[in-house]
Amino acid sequence: MKKRYIFLAIVPIVLSLVLAFLPDKSNSIDAKRNQKILKSAKYTGVTPNNLLLESVNSNRFIQPDELAKVIIGQDPSYLLVDLRDAVQYEKFTLPGAINIPYEEILTKENQAVFDSEAYNVVLFSNGTIVPDQVWMILRRAGIKNLKVLNGGVNQFYQLYLNPPKPLETDSEEAFENYSYRKAVGAHLGLPNPDEFIPKGRENVQSSTIATGLKPVVKPAVKAAPKVVVPKKAEGGDEGC
């Protein structure tokens, strides 16, 4: 056997032995196994730094007045996603909203719904905390076009059910806002705040909302889940 072969055979064995005896592999593959398991859902999202910047920025919010315009205009480029559970969704929701309880946001079908280029997805729940958390998870999963309804569905209805009445000294704009909100309330089938009877509030709210609202934009938005199921390209890595 040639000496050259013996030398070449010794090289990989020595090198791999050196590897095995290297001290402190804290930043190496062995230590990163757990991280990899965490990342095993293919990570394509924003980096942690950018996510931090985005999370202190209020750009992700959509204000109730903007959303009202979307709902009234039946803007087909918006997909409303109700993150509450099915029971609450059945009771009342925003017109045209689809229901994805927040426990189920990471299932494959729901990911496909979120991950559509065609829509601006508006996340909402009763408040802002849950949609904010969902926003963060989905942003990390690389999903764009996400909006969070500021104040949640509670504040949304509050705003149109009982819009804050401007003072007589307020600007004209405040009055315009007030009448706009009243008009939105009327469109949504809410009682006129000027003729509002506080006693019957609970009944009025639940009954009008439950019956009057749901079907408004529904057909346009319902089609969403069918649209995009991006099939992952696989294979292509040949051995030789």
Added chain:
Amino acid sequence: MGPLIPEILSDQWNNIIAIITGMAFGFVLESSGFSSSRKLVGVFYGYDFAVLRVFFTAAVTASIGLLFMDYFGWIDMAALDGLPARVWPIIVGGLIMGLGFVTGGFCPGTCITAIGIGKLDGYMFFGGIILGVFVFSEMFPLFENFYNSSNLGDVTVPEYFNINPYWFTVGVSIIAIVAFYAVMLIQKRIKSVEY
């Protein structure tokens, strides 16, 4: 990943690096004699084990190199990903691939190398690949279930058996050297073939 990618080499370089490594790979394949199907199938008849030596050496070199670069923090091994380990489909696919290899005399990469030096059998083989890809794609719904079965996900051998990847690499290196020695003995016993 580590500083090598994306800080030193940003993502815009991906295609250029792919072309350069591809050309280097093709050059090495051709200069190892892998454009000759007689040399390639020698591994099945026992008169030439260049295929085994080259690919085993490549695997050992790459794994040692990657682990070292990972240790120095140049790259992040955890960010590399492989194909999902679908056990039975891979075994069946490997058998089909081996059958194609021993009858056709090329594997997909080497047939391109053969085309590069103008071999007609390389062209034929490449046509066969395209035909096979077409048939496979058209018939895919038939065996889609099998194709996706027994999927272990994106795991490596050390992860699956929970062994230290460094000692695993030592083991692979030793196995490689033993295999090289064994095939050398086999080759000595078998009558050499002129090709």
